[in-house]
Amino acid sequence: MNKVITTNDFISKLEDGMTIGIGGWGARRKPMSLVREICRSNLKDLTLVSYGGPDIGLLSSCKKIRKLIFGFVSLDLIPLDSHFRNARQSGELPEVVEIDEGMLQWGLRAAGMNLPFLPTRVGIGTDVLKNNPHIKFVESPYDDKEKLVAMPAIKLDVALLHVNESDEKGNTLIFGPDPFFDDLFARAASKTFVSTEKLVDSTSFDKEKVANYNRFERNLVSGIIPDEGGAHPTACNPSYGIDLDHLKEYSKSAKTFDEYQEKYLFVDEATYKKNVGGIKSITSIPLTKF
Amino acid sequence: MAHQFTISEVCICEAAKVWKDDGEILATGIGLLPRIAVGLAKKLHNPDLMMTDGEAFLIDQPHPLGVGAEPCVDGYMTYSRVFDVLWSGARHAMVTPTQIDKYAHLNISSIGNYAQPKVQLLGVRGFPGNSISHRNSIFIPNHSKKVFVEGSVDMVSSVGFDADDVEPLIGKVITNLGIFDYQGNKNTLRLLSIHSTSSLDEIRDNTGFDFEIFSTDETTNPTKDELDIIRNELDPNNLRSSVIGE
Known part of the structure; x- marks a missing residue:
């Protein structure tokens, strides 16, 4: 089954009021291009579940969130996310379920285990x-x-993940040092959409690679969106690190969001990539040292 | 001849000692000074400690901060594994809460009214689970009544000594003014020593609740060995100098 879809197809599968889980952690391997597509859409009243980073900040400032289930929101290299802070401090985020990051793991695991x-x-x-x-x-x-x-159990309608490689059937590989809880997000969700740095022919997968890097089964994957640089400005090891300069610009934009929106959200994803310097500049961002 | 040192260095040396008798456990120092302290603990007090690179691996030796050195990896420690380790109790963390109260409740979530906080911070992260599972020591770079609050912290992010069935494991509380623990009568905050640059009055004026006094001795001076390791091996660029205004 060929599961490769366009970003328009992806958005058409989402509905107002859905519960959406986002993989990655803080400013690391977030499916940011999918998040930006949600920002560009008319979707509203979403429940978001995340080990939060700029995904949550952007969706807060775009007023897409009705309820947020989270343990933290951080940009890693910048401890706090100014967009999320604004949303909380202005009272614009209607409902929060703030839990320990291990409770979040347990909730996703319970959903995946059908408990x-x-x-x-x-x-x-x-x-x-x-x-x-x-x-x-x-x-x-x-x-x-x-x-x-x-x-x-934290049951998800949809999980959004970003991986390094995927074939068209949804066999995915995550090469980053920490797979985070992406597998649990996929298991907790009715549908999982995956953006991938590279669309590959799985006949190129070798056994050892698959054993180490294939973190969940393809039957969990509903749609594949090929998108090199799709995690920007978050890290996608080993291809690129966190774009600290962009995160600084993003942080400053919490108060004057119009300009940021104009440049990065009111344009399509191809233009976004151009406006942040092009794919070559994304993939030349050095890996982040923690 | 007496050697010169800063309060940051005093804090790092005292902080490192908290892991001395922990055996083979995971030591986590969150923030710059606690991180240097873990490195010093591993080099000087407890070579069996496990420490991470801050990303996903265990490293054999602490690497110097801010010089881009590649650490020598000898194990794997993803977040999922950190949860497994911490729930087993085999970890001792040093953390810096924004607020702390007389029950040793810590707050890293938010300041003010929870529904619409005056200041939104990080969120509770792993504090609820950490506080119920393993020992936590505390580092406070800015000892004041804003941190050591009167009454309760605004959002209780960790278990305190007022809980019914559970009790937190609090190690040392190391601040820019002195060293404390929570082993006073009925787990009251207790002063163990005062840094050379501070005084009992200053500590009283900057603490929002009563504490016991075990000792008003001056905090132990760093040794030359300790200072050499901090200055030459762990933090050659003196990043530590930015943490405490001194």
Whole structure:
């Protein structure tokens, strides 16, 4: 089955009010071109689930988010995201579910395992539970009778991921040093859309590569969008690092967003790439040292 | 002959000692000074410590900050593995919360009214899980009543000593004014030593709640060995000088 689609096809599969999970972590391997397409669309009232970076900042400033399920929002090299901060401090982000990053992992895992919840101690004794009264406790049925948090499944309508290579069937390879929780996002979602640096012929995959870098099965993948540089301005190791200069420009634009929108969002993705210096300049950004 | 040193260096040397008796666990120093401190701990106090490159690998030796050195990788530590390790308890982190209170609640989430915060910070990240699973020490570069707050922190991001069934494991609290722990009566904050540049009055004036006094001795001076490692091996570009205004 050929799953390669255009960005227009991708947007046509999304609906107002959907719950969308975004893979990657902070400013690392975020499917930013797909995020920008959502910013360019008329979609609204979305629930977003993310180990947040500029994906969440951009969608906040574009007022696409009705509810945000998150553990943090950070640009890594710049600790805080000015767009997300603006949205929270101005009261424009209608609803937040702020949970421990491990609870987020548990919620996605429960959804992927088709369970209503997974037990954990994480969250006990903190305002995470006070602020989220929908998260309940469960008592261990064993002799310990321990009171545990029943972290509810976080079911996603859609997951968005960015990978290094994919074939047209959705066999993907992630070469970055940390696969983050992309596999769990894919398992928690009804549909997963993947942007890929390279569309490749899978006959070129060798066994060792597949064993190390194929993190989830192709049956989870509904659509492939080939897009070299699609993670910019976030990192996509080993091809390019975080574009710190762009993130600085992005950070400054929280107060004067019109200019940023004009240059990067009211244009198509090809023009975006041109406006940030072209694909060669993206792929020459040195890998980020942490 | 007495040697010269800065308060940042005093803090790094004291911070490094928190991992001394931890054995073979994951040491995580979040922020510049705690990170240098982990490196010093590994070089001087506890060579068995596991430390990461800040991305996804364990490294055999700390690499100098800010000089682009390639660390020597000897293990793998993705975020998923960090969660597995931390839930097992085999980790001791040093963190810098924006607020801390008398129950040792930490806040890195937001300041002000939660529905519409005055200042949005990072979010709780892994603090709830960390605080219930393993020991955390604390580094505060700007000891003040804004940090050591009167009453409760604005968003309780970690377990405190007022919880019913659970108790946090708090190691040392190292600030630009002195060294503390939470081992006073009923887990009250307790002063262990005062830096040479500070005084008990200054600490009182800058702490929003009562604390016990175990000692008002001057904090131990860094040794020449410690300073050599910090200055020549761990932080040759003196990035540490920007952390504490001194």
